[in-house]
Amino acid sequence: MPEQELEHDAPEMLEGHISVRAAIEGHSRTIERLLIREGILNKSAHALLRLAQDENVPFERVSEAVIEQYVAGGSHGGVVAIVGPRLVLPLDQLAQNEASPLVIMLDGHEDPFNFGQAVRSIFAAGVHGLVLRPRQWTSATAVVARSSAGAYERIPLAYAETAEEAVAYFHSRGMKAVALDADPKAPTIYDYDWTQPTFALIGGEKRGLSRGLANQVDVVLQLPYGREFRRSLGMSPTAAVVAFE
Secondary structure (H helix, E strand, O other), X not given: OOOEEOOOOOOEEEEOHHXXXXXXXXXXXXXXXXXXXXXXXXXXHHHHHHHHHHOOOOEEEEOHHHHHOOOOOOOOOOEEEEEOOOEEEOHHHOOOOOOXXXXXEEEOOOOHHHHHHHHHHHHHHOOOEEEEOOOOOHHHHHHHHHHOOOXXXXXXXEEOOOHXXXXXXXXXXXXXXXXXXXXXXXXXXXXOOOOOOEEEEEEOOOOOOOHHHHHHOOEEEEOXXXXXXXXXXXXXXXXXXXXXX
């Protein structure tokens, strides 16, 4: 099956060399138009233009005033891309060729910057796939791409309507399903054998693990702290620790 995409109404924007390059190289979206500010003559700009030519991406040099019409912040570096929605894989194609896959689902994320940071860690650690619930974050595309250092444009991505659906599917593939929760009586992430095919669910700090989902997964794990601390860690640091473990 071909990749699918989430329908949207408003155009999406990517800002900066890193995000735009990641989208082009990752073939994660249709690049409708690439805008590069006039006067930028550095190596990064030339390399991006060559890449755009090689990938048949339409581009043009424009004034600073035109760039400013599309951006919300000042970290674009004179590079903006008008893009289509993020392409996603059918769930049954995610990490299908990996002998011992690790797939992570991030559920309950609310802040696009922290979400992007979590994806950055997951991708850098070598996780084979990311599962999300369908969500239109059109206005936050640039933030997610930038905070993930382009990782959101590169990591294999699939959608599941619910965490329960995802757990059931990966169970059908013979994978273990684990969930992170702040249960002091649960085994720790260091007690689990991460070399086996695993689907891991990481929720937002404001949402606890439901009883039904806790009963559905194979094991609930906790992230032990180095000292007594009553506040749960956010999704981004939790994802980083789990992914690199």
